[in-house]
Amino acid sequence: MLSKLLYRRALRWQSAASSEAGPNKPLNEDCVLLNDTVELAIVCDGVGGHGNGDLASQLACKYLGDACNQQKPRDGEQLRQLIRQCHQHLLDHMQRSPDTAGMATTVVLALKIGNKIWMAWAGDSRAYLLRKGKLSQLTDDHSFVNEKVTQGILRREEAEHHPMAHLITSSLGGGINSLKRIGTRNLAIKPKDRLILCTDGVHAYMSEKAFEQAASQSAQALVQQAIDNNTRDNCSAICIDML
Secondary structure (H helix, E strand, O other): OHHHHHHHOOOOEEEEEEEEOOOOOOOOOEEEEEEOOOOEEEEEEEOHHHOOHHHHHHHHHHHHHHHHHHOOOOOHHHHHHHHHHHHHHHHHHHHHOHHHOOOEEEEEEEEEEOOEEEEEEEOOOEEEEEEOOEEEEOOOOOEHHHHHHHOOOOOHHHHHOOOOOOOEOOOEEOOOOOOOOOEEEEEEOOOOOEEEEEOHHHHOOOOHHHHHHHHOOOHHHHHHHHHHOOOOOOEEEEEEEEO
């Protein structure tokens, strides 16, 4: 009876974030946002190759955070609509400010609705679940190499070291057709679950075992491990605990 009561009560959301430029980047183009009142977490990774990546990630975080503050989405379709609106917001900004043309960002967000976590993403920033010490990936990368793996053209091991490993196939901003895919899913949460959101500057620079060990500690431990491994990118992570 006690076990059933535990799962019926609303689980408490507790989050922490870490974000660093990394040892090989002069500017941090990532942006993270936490709102424990709304129970929202966002990680955006500005696409450096297009310029103004830092502005793109900041604008996306602010737009999504403000929108969820005003009216919290209730399901996956509302989240997809919110992502599409954010994409249009960046396009509108580029139209008003031509010097920011082409700016883009990935996004992965988590939003607690009741005793479920809803996730939405575009690009290769990821969400993971750490449950009872076991790590599982919750999102799939919108990337060139992941598409080739799905098609059977590349093996997973080849994709990790492919020269186009960081080429994303869906993003906010960039161009009118850049948002090719929006991923959404929900997860029934349990006490002591830990959700991790991170950029590829973290997950692409350590083994699954090293990631699991660092994720069991803190967001800061994940970022520090990426830095210790000489990440070539900015590195950001959020850890969300269900209490």
